[in-house]
Amino acid sequence: MKKYPGYGPQGAVLLLFLALALFPLPCGAQTLNLVHTSVARDGDALTARFGIRLGGVDEVAASLRNGVPLRLTCEARLSRDRKCWFGELLGNREMDNLISYDSLQKEFVLHPGGESRELRGPELAPLLEERWAEMILPLGKWDLLRRGESYSLQVKVALNRTEVPDWVSRALFFWDWGDGPSTSYKLDFRF
Numbered sequence: 001m002k003k004y005p006g007y008g009p010q011g012a013v014l015l016l017f018l019a020l021a022l023f024p025l026p027c028g029a030q031t032l033n034l035v036h037t038s039v040a041r042d043g044d045a046l047t048a049r050f051g052i053r054l055g056g057v058d059e060v061a062a063s064l065r066n067g068v069p070l071r072l073t074c075e076a077r078l079s080r081d082r083k084c085w086f087g088e089l090l091g092n093r094e095m096d097n098l099i100s101y102d103s104l105q106k107e108f109v110l111h112p113g114g115e116s117r118e119l120r121g122p123e124l125a126p127l128l129e130e131r132w133a134e135m136i137l138p139l140g141k142w143d144l145l146r147r148g149e150s151y152s153l154q155v156k157v158a159l160n161r162t163e164v165p166d167w168v169s170r171a172l173f174f175w176d177w178g179d180g181p182s183t184s185y186k187l188d189f190r191f
Contacts, residue, residue, distance in 0.1 A: 027073075030181045032157050036134070037185050039078070039153050046091065046139045048076035050155055050185070052132040060159075061124040062107060064101040069162045070134035070180070072097040074155070076137040080187075084130040091139030097131065098162065099124075147190045153189070158182035 017063040025122065035051040052072070054060065064070065075094045079087035102120070110119040110127055121127040160180040 013058040015045065017139055019097065021137055028045065028161065030054060031185045032159060032181045034155060034183055034185045036046055036092065036158065037153070037155055037187055039139075039151075039187070040136075041142050042136070042138075044142050046078070046142045048078065048093070048143060048153055048155060049134060050076075050140055051134050052157055054159070060099075060116070061101075061108070064099060064124065065103075067101070067103075068102075069100040070159055071162045072132075072157065072159050074135060074137065074157050076139060077154045078139045079152050079154075080146075081108045081152055082164070087152060090144045093137040097138060112140075147191055150188065150190050151181045154184065155187075156182070156184040 031054070033053040033055065035053060037048075037050040040047050040049045052074075073094065073096050076092070077089065077167040079089050081087050096113040098113075100109050100111075101107070102109050105120070105122045107122055108124045108127055109179070110131055112119070112131060119127055119131055129155075158180060159182070
């Protein structure tokens, strides 16, 4: 039997290392922080308001430049607390923001969910600050709240990859490709 140098166990480890080096993971040192979470009244509408701060922007920018698009998913749920049963869901809203890098224009692109316009910029941090400083998710009519009752607002955000090359997901089938930074916040209040 003919032996090929470098294709033993050391070769497999080298190939795995090269695959991970060429496909940087965007969830290494990044953190998501929710700030200024509140329930607000906008006219006759009941809204969840919050801001998002991303720690490790440079690592995320490097991943985007290497062709790894990301999706920020936000979910807000408002429920009325009950004493002997599960809470009554009053409103639930989800929103996605897609983030990518346009290598021809050398700009980061942010596609806000529900909006037709996209935001572009050469630097990622100011772009995220402009869009994520205040997020507003409508949850229903203001009349849903009754005086003297207890309520709970839950906000969850997660930043995950949108596309993983097929050859990478097959070679590393044991890896959880949807596991990016995430956080949640629960606000209990009495109206």
